[in-house]
Amino acid sequence: MRPLTAIPTRADIEATHEAIEPLIHRTPVLTCSAIDERAGASLFFKCENFQKVGAFKMRGASNAAVRLSEAERRKGLATHSSGNHAQAVALSAKMLGVPAYIVMPENAPAAKRAATEAYGAQITSCENTLAARESTLQKVVDRTGATFIHPYNDYNVIAGQATCAKELLEDVEGLDMLTAPVGGGGLMSGTVLSARYFAPGVKVYGAEPEAVDDAYRSLQSGQLQSNTTIDTIADGLRTNLGEKTFDILQRELDGIFLVSEAEILQAMRLIWERMKIIIEPSCAVPLAAILKHPEVFAGKRVGVILTGGNVDLDRLPF
Amino acid sequence: MRPLTAIPTRADIEATHEAIEPLIHRTPVLTCSAIDERAGASLFFKCENFQKVGAFKMRGASNAAVRLSEAERRKGLATHSSGNHAQAVALSAKMLGVPAYIVMPENAPAAKRAATEAYGAQITSCENTLAARESTLQKVVDRTGATFIHPYNDYNVIAGQATCAKELLEDVEGLDMLTAPVGGGGLMSGTVLSARYFAPGVKVYGAEPEAVDDAYRSLQSGQLQSNTTIDTIADGLRTNLGEKTFDILQRELDGIFLVSEAEILQAMRLIWERMKIIIEPSCAVPLAAILKHPEVFAGKRVGVILTGGNVDLDRLPF
Structure with a gap:
């Protein structure tokens, strides 16, 4: 096995999963009837906050x-x-x-x-x-x-992050959609590749804070855009897409939804209060999008990647 | 099936478990290598913070x-x-x-x-x-x-709480000890009964805040004692034992450890930071006791009941 130098194939992602299995946790998928009721959808949360180092990274x-x-x-x-x-x-x-x-x-x-x-x-x-x-x-x-090792603009990193959606698709049958937050695009690229390879009918949506909407604007304009501020509570999402991740998302992603800071905070609080698990603000962005867009998500079975749980307890936003 | 009027038997607890199964979650057991390392023991956390209503109650x-x-x-x-x-x-x-x-x-x-x-x-x-x-x-x-329905001094309630330790003993093999916090004693009584019936060799220890040590003093003196203050962050443990719970604990419990407020807060923070789950302060009391008494717990396989996850996010102690 050698470093990947092109967009990971199905076989690349399968080999990656086998290679890293001893180094990672297979994280659990949790559900929450109270949040399902609020969303009008069946949500399956892939808990990377329980991953080693507390994040999918x-x-x-x-x-x-x-x-x-x-x-x-x-x-x-x-x-x-x-x-x-x-x-x-x-x-x-x-x-x-x-x-x-x-x-x-x-x-x-x-x-x-x-x-x-x-x-x-x-x-x-x-x-x-x-x-x-x-x-x-x-x-x-x-x-x-x-x-x-680049944090996201690297095919090896993208193939690694792809194993998260691969596990989710293996563990939950009949998903209609997958959602994940978009920062540098490593996780999002891996997610969309796994969906295309392992569950071709599944739609894949990104979610991004309005304040750092470089990925949304990049996909709209067809040109790589960058953020002019980093003014969001979702500190894991302040980075811009890279060329490799932009290329993959441009080809494969079904769309990106933008959410406000208030919507992120509300979704984060909902997960803390109802699911009793600790997630980073970045994790709450997809749920905020799901609650904002019932016309897209209501009645669907939706996989939601919760990316990490590393928060500073001395600086909580509550 | 009729209300219980005497100390629950093994058959009573089995019948209880069957009867309430449709009304409760079978909660997961989590482990955490970072906390195990700190404790020098193998800890198995029974997560009643994920129970319906967010608590074993x-x-x-x-x-x-x-x-x-x-x-x-x-x-x-x-x-x-x-x-x-x-x-x-x-x-x-x-x-x-x-x-x-x-x-x-x-x-x-x-x-x-x-x-x-x-x-x-x-x-x-x-x-x-x-x-x-x-x-x-x-x-x-x-x-x-x-x-x-009394919150703890009731044999039906005690039999219900006993199903928590029963599940933990079914799901984890070879436990040496069980620990739980002591408030009114309903959970502790149920825990010790399940251990005696389903895993006779397992030692059972309670943990209590120093500030509300009525159970510790009751067991020491052989007389039901009461608390003179309620000055503890572990708000679920401020109540006194009842006659029924005192009777059971006096016969069966292997001991109670007392911990300070600082030790409770430190253990609570450790669980939030390393396990990424939300627990009430009361839940942290047994872990505080385990960290305080390596001479008792080190090298052992210990079941720890995490009792609930209902905290007010606007008034966190961090």
């Missing part, structure tokens, strides 16, 4: 890691991130017994830094600009020979 | 309800409570198609009142004293002929 990072050769792997894994992807790369490296080098902005929350260090990663601090992050990472890679 | 209330005759049942169910037991009685009545009469203190949180009303219960307000609650309830019972 473990799937993509571990796939990128296992596809490296022994020699490449021994030099280590590298990335720049202050979020779930950093922890996913760090834990993948730890499980494979190789070094991880993580570039983090100086202002990253102490808790996230500590969690990443707890997985044994070596952390290099830099200024909080994209330029500083990229140049610092380049120096680390030059010095160590480690392999950079 | 549904088991006991529904058993008390189904054991009534048709004629008794038609006159309705009654109780005084502002908490999970009120909702459990209300939902049991709704599922059986009979009326529920709930006496609530005027200062009960609006959200709890609304939740109970949403199950179709008729609510009567009274002053927030035990005397007012009892006299108001008596008037309601006199007027309607409804049956009062």
Whole structure:
């Protein structure tokens, strides 16, 4: 098995799933009659908040890691991130017994830094600009020979994230639709590929905060757009699509729904209160879209990917 | 099947489980490697926060309800409570198609009142004293002929709560110990009875906040004691043991551990952060005891009952 250099095929995703199975949890699918009643639909929540490192990111990072050769792997894994992807790369490296080098902005929350260090990663601090992050990472890679794992614009990462929808489609029969949030588009691309390969009749919709609607505008205009603000509570969705993820979504996605900050918060609270599980604000975006658009979702069996559960309990929005 | 008038037997608990199965969820058992590492033990969390009405109370209330005759049942169910037991009685009545009469203190949180009303219960307000609650309830019972369902000092309720440990013992092999929090003692009594009947070698320990240590002092002294304060974050555990629950615990329980408020909060936070599930403060008391007493729990396979997940998101302790 070697790194993927083109859009993952059905066989690529199947091989990926087999390869990463020892490194990930097969997360449960939960239902909630109170939320179904509110939505007028049957919702099946794929709980990646219970995934290792608390987010689906473990799937993509571990796939990128296992596809490296022994020699490449021994030099280590590298990335720049202050979020779930950093922890996913760090834990993948730890499980494979190789070094991880993580570039983090100086202002990253102490808790996230500590969690990443707890997985044994070596952390290099830099200024909080994209330029500083990229140049610092380049120096680390030059010095160590480690392999950079991009958080989403990478076919290995996309194939890894695709295993989440694959499991959901295996565990729930007769789904009409799948929904997921759109940030950089890695999860969304993997989701739509798995639906096309493993359940061709299933419609796939993305959901995005109005405040960071780059994917919506990119699909509307046919040109890759970027966000001008990052002013959303859904902090996992502030990134822009990459060229690879845009390409896949442009071909395959059935649509993207936009939701307001108030709608996100309301959906997040509904999940916390009725399902008794902890999800990140980003996770609530698809449910917000489902509640906003009964004309699309009512009466349907809908798979909803809950992407992660890493929230700062000292800064809850309630 | 008729109401139980003596300590539930093994056959009583088996019959109870069969009778209430259509009215309750069989809740999942979760594990968490990060918490196991911290505790040095293998912990199996029985998630009653995912139970109907968000708490184990549904088991006991529904058993008390189904054991009534048709004629008794038609006159309705009654109780005084502002908490999970009120909702459990209300939902049991709704599922059986009979009326529920709930006496609530005027200062009960609006959200709890609304939740109970949403199950179709008729609510009567009274002053927030035990005397007012009892006299108001008596008037309601006199007027309607409804049956009062005590929240814990009732053999039907105890047999219902016993089904929780019964399920946990069925679903996890080779447990060494069971732990649960002690409030009025209904859950604890049911837990110890199920352990004695279905897994005789398993030790059973209670856990209680230092601030409301009536059960600890009752067992030490051999006399039913009461709390002089209710000054604990574990609001589900402020009640005193009743005579029936004290009698069972005195015969059967292997011990009670006391924990401080800081230890409760720390254990609660650990479960929220690492397991990504929402639990009430009362649920965290057994884990706090396990972390405090490695000399008892380290190296053991321990079942931990997480009692409920109804917290007010506007008043979180973080």
